[in-house]
Amino acid sequence: MAFESARGQKSYVAALCxxxxxxxxxxxxxxxxxxxxxxxxxxEALHPAPxxxxxxxxxxxxxxxxxxxxxGGLTAYPEIVDHYIEVQQKLxxxxxPPVRFLYVFSAYLWHQIFGTEALVALHAVSSLFSxxxxxxxxxxxxxxxxxAWALGVAALMSxxxxxxxxxxxxxxxxxxxxxxxxxxxMLWENLRSPGNWARLAAYVxxxxxxxxxxxxxxxxxxxxxxxxxxxxxxxxxxxxxxLLLCSIVGPLLGFVVLVFLAGGxxxxxxxxxxxxxxxxHLPYAILTGDGPWHRYLVDLLLVSPLILLLAIGAAxxxxxxxxxxxxxxxxxxxxxxxxxxxxxxxxxxxxxxWDMPLRVLAFSQLAAFCAPSQRYRPLILCVAVGxxxxxxxxxxxxxFVQYPLYxxxxxxxxxxxxxxxxxxAP
Numbered sequence: 001m002a003f004e005s006a007r008g009q010k011s012y013v014a015a016l017c018x019x020x021x022x023x024x025x026x027x028x029x030x031x032x033x034x035x036x037x038x039x040x041x042x043x044e045a046l047h048p049a050p051x052x053x054x055x056x057x058x059x060x061x062x063x064x065x066x067x068x069x070x071x072g073g074l075t076a077y078p079e080i081v082d083h084y085i086e087v088q089q090k091l092x093x094x095x096x097p098p099v100r101f102l103y104v105f106s107a108y109l110w111h112q113i114f115g116t117e118a119l120v121a122l123h124a125v126s127s128l129f130s131x132x133x134x135x136x137x138x139x140x141x142x143x144x145x146x147x148a149w150a151l152g153v154a155a156l157m158s159x160x161x162x163x164x165x166x167x168x169x170x171x172x173x174x175x176x177x178x179x180x181x182x183x184x185x186m187l188w189e190n191l192r193s194p195g196n197w198a199r200l201a202a203y204v205x206x207x208x209x210x211x212x213x214x215x216x217x218x219x220x221x222x223x224x225x226x227x228x229x230x231x232x233x234x235x236x237x238x239x240x241x242x243l244l245l246c247s248i249v250g251p252l253l254g255f256v257v258l259v260f261l262a263g264g265x266x267x268x269x270x271x272x273x274x275x276x277x278x279x280x281h282l283p284y285a286i287l288t289g290d291g292p293w294h295r296y297l298v299d300l301l302l303v304s305p306l307i308l309l310l311a312i313g314a315a316x317x318x319x320x321x322x323x324x325x326x327x328x329x330x331x332x333x334x335x336x337x338x339x340x341x342x343x344x345x346x347x348x349x350x351x352x353x354w355d356m357p358l359r360v361l362a363f364s365q366l367a368a369f370c371a372p373s374q375r376y377r378p379l380i381l382c383v384a385v386g387x388x389x390x391x392x393x394x395x396x397x398x399x400f401v402q403y404p405l406y407x408x409x410x411x412x413x414x415x416x417x418x419x420x421x422x423x424x425a426p
Contacts, residue, residue, distance in 0.1 A: 015151060016138070019151065019158055020134065022158055023131070023157065025043075026048065026158065027134070027164060029123045029124065029127050031123070048401045049168075051401055052406045056170075059171065061096055062107070062122050062171075066108055068080045068083075068098075070118065077261045078263030081098055081261070081262045084097055088275070089274065092278070093278055094277075094281075094285070097271050099261070101258065102175075102213045103213055125175065126169060126170055129174060130163060132178050133178045134154065134163070137153055137355075137356040137359075140184075141153035143185070149363060152363040152367075152381070153359050153360055155385050156307070156363060156388060157356060157359055159392040160307075160359065161303050161393075161396040162304075162355060163177075163352070165399075165405075168400075169406070176210075176213050176214045176353065181353060182209075184224070184328075187224055188236070188327060191231065191239065192236075194240045200246050203246050203250065204250040207221070207250025208250050208253045208257070209254070210254065211250075211253075211258065217251065223330075223331045223332075223334035224331075227330055227334070228243070228247065236327050288347070288407070288411070291410075293340045294340075295410075298410065299348040299413060303395060303413065307388070310363075310365040310366060317365070317368060324360070328356075328357035329361065335353070339351070347407070363385070366384045366385060398417065399413065402416075
């Protein structure tokens with residue numbers, strides 16, 4: 001995108017800043033406004049606070065882990081893991097393990113710096129990394145397709161319902177999304193500029209952080225390896241020995257850190273074994289975490305119908321010249337193939353990492369629709385993006401502000417949209 005004048009450049013920068021500011025505002029945790037000073041409290045009326053304001057089961061566990069870390073310090077982490085094993089062995093179902101270390105540790109650091117209570121720190125970390133995901137999505141889109149795409153994707157990401165939802169609760173999935181997207185971005189950069197040691201180091205760092213965040217790192221790792229494998233035919237860039245080595249060293253480094261934090265390899269193995277095996281006996285997982293291979297497509301259609309339909313349309317138009325779009329499509333397809341085959345392990349929260357790739361594909365389809373009108377193409381495209389953003393924001397209001405939706409499972413989504421209704425009282 002070449003700016004025709006300094007005025008056009010200033011208008012673009014202003015538009016991008018406004019879009020990012022709105023996106024960041026929507027991601028501020030709602031409780032901050034009620035406890036703030038008078039000027040900030042005036043903004044509370046504009047902020048779409050979620051109707052569910054309780055503490056979810058997982059949030060309570062994360063708060064407990066952060067409190068344990070605050071009480072005992074980092075050296076006490078093996079004791080935290082041992083306590084989890086002791087508790088988990090007595091339960092019939094699974095509870096989340098403390099080896100999702102980086103999210104817990106980030107909240108601990110927030111507490112150490114600002115002195116906030118554990119749950120407040122967790123909310124702050126979720127909000128911060130949701131904002132960072134928005135910024136990273138904008139930068140990544142710019143690197144993929146240029147400034148015009150960066151603005152369009154930033155707008156679509158700003159109003160993404162599940163992105164905003166993750167920012168309002170102490171859940172790890174939004175935090176995980178940032179690291180997944182960071183690794184994807186660094187892989188693209190290393191493919192496009194082989195042999196850059198700074199980018200290779202950033203790639204290793206991202207993979208390490210991904211492993212330290214959540215066991216879903218396996219899905220991302222598989223998708224990244226598929227991208228490297230298909231590069232032979234799709235020609236995203238250059239695959240070097242250094243890149244292959246870094247793809248192994250990053251996850252291995254994260255795994256080694258987890259071994260030390262857990263207090264040994266056997267302890268870490270037992271932790272994951274209990275977490276996975278007990279999940280097959282958890283009533284909630286059995287009730288909500290299963291379904292056919294197209295379960296994620298159904299859930300995405302309920303939350304972001306226009307985005308999904310536009311992205312599917314773009315997928316049918318893909319050709320070998322559209323390397324950025326192909327890169328993101330292969331990432332979604334490869335990770336989807338693994339994730340839809342996990343028994344009792346499907347939840348739309350895990351698909352949070354597809355939000356940016358889906359919106360790049362959706363913007364591609366909108367651009368294709370507007371292509372015949374050369375003269376008014378920018379204006380029509382802006383209006384089209386604005387309409388999609390309006391629908392996305394309305395979806396967020398319906399699902400999370402008007403209805404107290406917390407878990408992104410089919411029954412809750414169907415009830416929030418009034419597709420599934422309770423039977424009237426006799």
